[in-house]
Amino acid sequence: MSKPPARIRLADAAFALFDERGYEQTTVDDIAERAGLGRTTFFRHYRSKEEVIFPDHDRLLALIRDRLTTSSHSTALVAVSDAVRLVLLHYIEEGDLARRRYRLTSKVAALRDREIASVARYQRLFREFIADWMGDPTQSASLRAELMAAAVVAAHNHVLRRWLRSESSDPVAEVEDAMREVLSLFPAPGSAPEPSGGTTVVAFRTGQDIDVLLPSLRRLVEGGAQQ
Numbered sequence: 001m002s003k004p005p006a007r008i009r010l011a012d013a014a015f016a017l018f019d020e021r022g023y024e025q026t027t028v029d030d031i032a033e034r035a036g037l038g039r040t041t042f043f044r045h046y047r048s049k050e051e052v053i054f055p056d057h058d059r060l061l062a063l064i065r066d067r068l069t070t071s072s073h074s075t076a077l078v079a080v081s082d083a084v085r086l087v088l089l090h091y092i093e094e095g096d097l098a099r100r101r102y103r104l105t106s107k108v109a110a111l112r113d114r115e116i117a118s119v120a121r122y123q124r125l126f127r128e129f130i131a132d133w134m135g136d137p138t139q140s141a142s143l144r145a146e147l148m149a150a151a152v153v154a155a156h157n158h159v160l161r162r163w164l165r166s167e168s169s170d171p172v173a174e175v176e177d178a179m180r181e182v183l184s185l186f187p188a189p190g191s192a193p194e195p196s197g198g199t200t201v202v203a204f205r206t207g208q209d210i211d212v213l214l215p216s217l218r219r220l221v222e223g224g225a226q227q
Contacts (some may be wrong), residue, residue, distance in 0.1 A: 007045045009035040014052040015100045023049075023108045043074055053111060055116050060087055061125060068129045076133040080126065081179040084156045087122070088175050091160055102164040123153045144186070151182045 003009065013034035017026040028049055032042045046052050064083040071079035091098040105111040127149035134141050155178040163171040 006037055006041055008036070010037065010042055010045060011052055013099065014049060015097070015104070016052075019100075023104065023111065050111070050114065053104060054114065054118065057121065060090060061121060064122070064125060068125075073133065076129070077183050080130070080152060081183070082124075084152060084175060084179055085172065088160060088163075088171060089154060090169070092163065092171065098108055098168075100166050102161075119153060119157070123149050126152050146180075148186045151185065153178070155179060155182045 004012070010031060014026070014031045015032055017034055021030075026049065028042055030161060031049060031052070032039050035042075036219055063086055067086060068076075068079050074181060094101075104197045105115050127145050130148050131145035134145055156175060159168065159171050159175040159178055162168040162174065
């Protein structure tokens with residue numbers, strides 16, 4: 001049976017040592033030795049022990065950018081939802097590795113700061129795309145794009161954390177529901193506002209019989225229509 005690729009062996013060794021000794025006490029040499037590989041091999045795959053922990057954010061950002069830029073104005077929001085799903089699926093495919101990373105970053109402040117900085121890069125990418133889609137350079141539109149991008153990232157992170165804590169059995173369905181809810185808060189630029197006319201019906205309870213009430217209700221409706 002063939003051994004796993006060197007990159008995977010190094011990652012497995014690193015997380016095992018982080019669990020045993022702690023992140024700060026583990027060195028690159030320790031990781032390479034545990035994996036049965038040399039220091040040179042380690043640096044062929046990772047620039048630092050910190051990089052072992054995090055997914056390839058540059059590659060993920062490139063995937064998101066590609067999905068967003070291949071959309072049209074009318075399919076922009078679909079592209080946003082697809083891009084969010086791409087990121088979620090990446091973590092799901094990592095499986096236990098993603099959960100081990102989550103536990104580790106929750107305990108080590110420096111790694112948590114790195115994670116926050118990475119999230120900011122995703123949010124900036126969504127904000128720039130949404131602002132361009134809106135096509136409105138005003139300050140209010142800029143704020144709207146910022147709020148929308150923040151909501152998109154927050155919805156993704158909410159579902160992702162639920163899955164990382166084993167609280168979600170179907171994170172893909174959850175993120176799709178979450179994105180529908182988020183995007184419903186932000187109607188497309190130029191869309192018509194809700195009509196102000198129409199009929200409003202108010203329900204109430206009374207001891208009177210419906211046959212007694214109907215004539216009065218009809219007079220009220222007809223009187224309102226004539227105003």
